[in-house]
Amino acid sequence: MLELLELIDVLFAFILVALLLLLGRLVKQKVPLFQKLYLPESIIAGFIALILGPGVVGAIARTVGGDETFLATGLFPEATRTVWSQSPGVFINIVFAALFIGETIPHPRDIWRKAAPQVAFGQSLAWGQYVVGLLLALLVLVPLFQVDPIAGALIEIAFEGGHGTAAGMGDTFRELGFEAGPDLALGLATVGIVSGVVSGIILADWGRRKGYVQTVSVEPTDPALYEERHVEDRDTRLARMRLMENLLIDPLSLNFGFVGAAIVIGWLILQVLRFIESVTWGAAGFELIRYVPLFPMALIGGLVVQLVMERLGLAPLIIRRLQERIAGVALDVVVVTALASINLTILGANLGVFLTLSLAGIIWNVWAFLYLGPRLLPTYWFERGIGDLGQSMGVTATGILLIRMVDPDNRTGAFESFAYKQLFFEPIVGGGLFTAAAPPLIRQFGPIPILILTTLLLAFWIGFGLLNYKRIALRSEQQAVEQENTLSR
Template identity: 30%
Template sequence: MDYTPWTLLVDIGLIGLLLAVGTLLRAVVRPLQTLMIPASVLAGVLGLLLGPHVLDVLPFSDQLGTYSSVLIVVVFTCLAMTDDFDLRKIGRPIASFAGYGVLMYAVQVAVGMALVLLVLHPLLGTPEAFGALLFAGWAGGFGSAAAMGQVFGAAGQSEIQSLAFTSATAGLLVGVVGGIIQARIGAMRGHAKEFAGLRTIPRELRTGVLPHDQHRPAIGTHTFSGASVESLGFQTGLVAAIAAGAYGISQALALLWPGIAFPVFSLGFLLGLLVRGLFRSARATRFVDPESLRSVSGTATDLLVVCGIASIVPTLVSGYLLELAILFAVGLVVCLVLGLVVAPRSMEGAWFEKQLFTWGWATGAVSTGIALLRIVDPRMKSRTLEDFAIAYIPVLPVEIAAVTFVPALVLAGAAWGAVGIWGAIAVLAAGFLVVLARIRRAGDGGTGAEGSGVRDGV
């Protein structure tokens, strides 16, 4: 069947229906609330079960997986247009948080690639691209999974996209279950002083529905009069124009260098930074509303998750069950070592809250980290989110570079280069944390303000 605009409408309608059902399930089914599974994940699982690869009930087109590749360009474009990259805001406590984030991401890249190159590829013949699945699905989440799938798919390794979304789904579940267990243990050992049990989690966080009798935050602010243009239409149009421009640049570069695949999402990020700079130079930033762009980005991410999970091909995944089990087991050990050994010795101020938040982030999504943080810090006294907003600044280049260049290195036959580069970044981040810890101990007179937490761990 030919793909037409009406086909697109049907796909969007089915995705919207699934998202609505997933939202309803999260709002009324208590086990789903306990696990805090996002509505988009529920919708994606329903789409997978009812889609063409399993029961074949829903008439999706064969472009379902492509939508994820398009939506990730939108997400990275919005990121470039909204995030503040002022490194001058980083102080010592935030620096330790940032160093830990860089270490977490770089270790997942290096360990995942090394595991495949040293063990899985020689013993089981696993493709080298498999090594990118740990950081793409766990530290990177569904967005990075879509980006990685796009690059490897363009190079003829279409199975990597299904495997990447499988990795992201598994990471999300590991993050939620493991985080809840850590919250309980941490509370028993006195690290989470604000923890009062899962039943104290705010209702709106469990159900996902904001109460109508309380203040509901706005999703954006109008920057134009409706007599001229709808403000959300302008913001969306700006993002769409940048994303389309990035795709056009990628096509032009493909003509100049046919043997090289340029990730559209990376080009969208760079073009977004350029447009942001032009707006700033022209003193036109008042036309751009960051909150509206974040809403656009969040919507694109939700749709991306639905499309990504629904487009998983179970027959492709079933051929790698042993490899996936080994990869996930190693990833779990890495995250536990970082969280239980490194975090209490390196992070300053509310180390347990920051570690639990980072656990959720390291296994799939920042939203998971926020949900776990609300369990142990319901009144947000630790200021973890405020610190993360700044601490993420140094992590972002490591993440984007990994998503952009690791696939390129693997496809170029230089997979060991990825191990070396991100292994070196991990070593530098670890050294940075050691230096900060020594400075802190020297400032505390050698006692350490968080000595008991360091000794006990979780």
């Protein structure tokens, strides 16, 4: 139990995380396969911790010498494993709180025109993952493997949400009685990120040979190099100097304080929603907000912090690069500790479920890219669509990596469309509000109503995308005719 731990135990638990990350970097440098797959060091470090824990090293030691033998519980003490098991659900709040702090938030109407096709395609990918997963749950997983129907939501939670969301949803799964959920989600997230990079590389090569890639490609490098660079203008830097003049605080500490404020705001929003639920529909036995974790509310808290700072003229105090570094460290902790805490016994007992969901998720995403991409994205469908393919199977960095592979100089505008899409995407799916609400909704209403709902949403976004495609194509034809008439005069 956490209350029996001393602070020094917590300190050494995170020192071990830091050492594992260094080891992960070393292993990646020495193993060419990991470099080709562009596996993040945190995932490698997490698997090293998993191997050295009770599930692998400990299991071997117990097999050889019994339960009381040396290393029977792995290389790490129980106090460390206790801290690690609770860390993902805590640090994921930092990741989401920092997501929009320091970002310029344009008016939704101004960016919708450019991002609408990308939004339609991205939303179609996400809702399709629910439809495929829930159909599998109803037709295969529940009758054949007797698994909890909440498993139908795991493809979206793990593939679209990634390791961070999968880890952050662990407490929700346990509260709902789906004990296998956390381990299955983390395993699926790992399959997603690896298959996303591998399938993206294969598709990029295929697209070049078929002539779908309309830009010159270069050899890809580490995904970290493709993070957006936030170049600040001179006025912003001068304004920050004036605001910081009498503040005896390190800029990193100050920006961490903004993250803390976002989490507090998110916590207050969640408490208000839970109170409203308790005195309204919750009093009749229907509970939904109770199972919603803090991290999607922390994302909203980050938006509130950003808007308030802009309104007060204090936005220059926010340094976006520091926000990214804070979120990056927190995400590394989430990934390492979550993977280290996987229960391999549970994962092995649900191997059929795991393999079925993995294969179905990969097939859906690749099919949607090849079939829906050309029909929903009117221009440069390959370059624009492959970013969403990468994100829908791993993380945002995977999507950016694949975009840079096929459009290294950003000649198609794919990166801007991909970035703008996030404003209409992240708050809802891919770790947003519906991602957090899906498991309790399935528990409360059953999988069939949620399947109907997600099917209708999938149909809506595909329909909207097709109509929007035709509208943009018609407008382009009219503009071409007008230009031709102008030249003929």
